[in-house]
Amino acid sequence: MAKNFLIVDDSMVSRMMTKSILASLQPDWSVFEAASGQAAIDLCRQQTIDLISMDLNMPGISGLEAAAVIRQEFPAIRIVMLTANIQAATQAQIQELGLSFLAKPITADKGPALLQALGE
Numbered sequence: 001m002a003k004n005f006l007i008v009d010d011s012m013v014s015r016m017m018t019k020s021i022l023a024s025l026q027p028d029w030s031v032f033e034a035a036s037g038q039a040a041i042d043l044c045r046q047q048t049i050d051l052i053s054m055d056l057n058m059p060g061i062s063g064l065e066a067a068a069v070i071r072q073e074f075p076a077i078r079i080v081m082l083t084a085n086i087q088a089a090t091q092a093q094i095q096e097l098g099l100s101f102l103a104k105p106i107t108a109d110k111g112p113a114l115l116q117a118l119g120e
Contacts (some may be wrong), residue, residue: 007038009055037066056083
């Protein structure tokens with residue numbers, strides 16, 4: 001079944017890598033991109049989104065803050081935090097929000113783990 005997938009990361013390179021990996025695994029999915037947490041929230045309000053990969057550290061509101069807003073407004077959207085920040089306190093915050101976690105950098109061999117973290 002085709003899904004709408006949102007990649008949220010302030011790094012264009014990270015978005016391109018994630019999009020490329022996702023396209024190789026799920027070519028029928030539509031992929032959207034946002035470079036900030038606020039842009040992700042705005043896009044979720046305008047477009048039906050099923051799945052999100054969210055960076056943690058971005059300008060403006062953090063990925064965790066954006067994820068909290070999105071979860072509150074759209075509880076059915078599945079979100080995985082894709083970040084290099086693997087500190088225990090960060091992991092605890094991610095778990096408290098009921099989100100999945102995958103360590104950066106995203107590489108082709110992590111593609112299946114990304115889908116698994118999203119329940120796909």
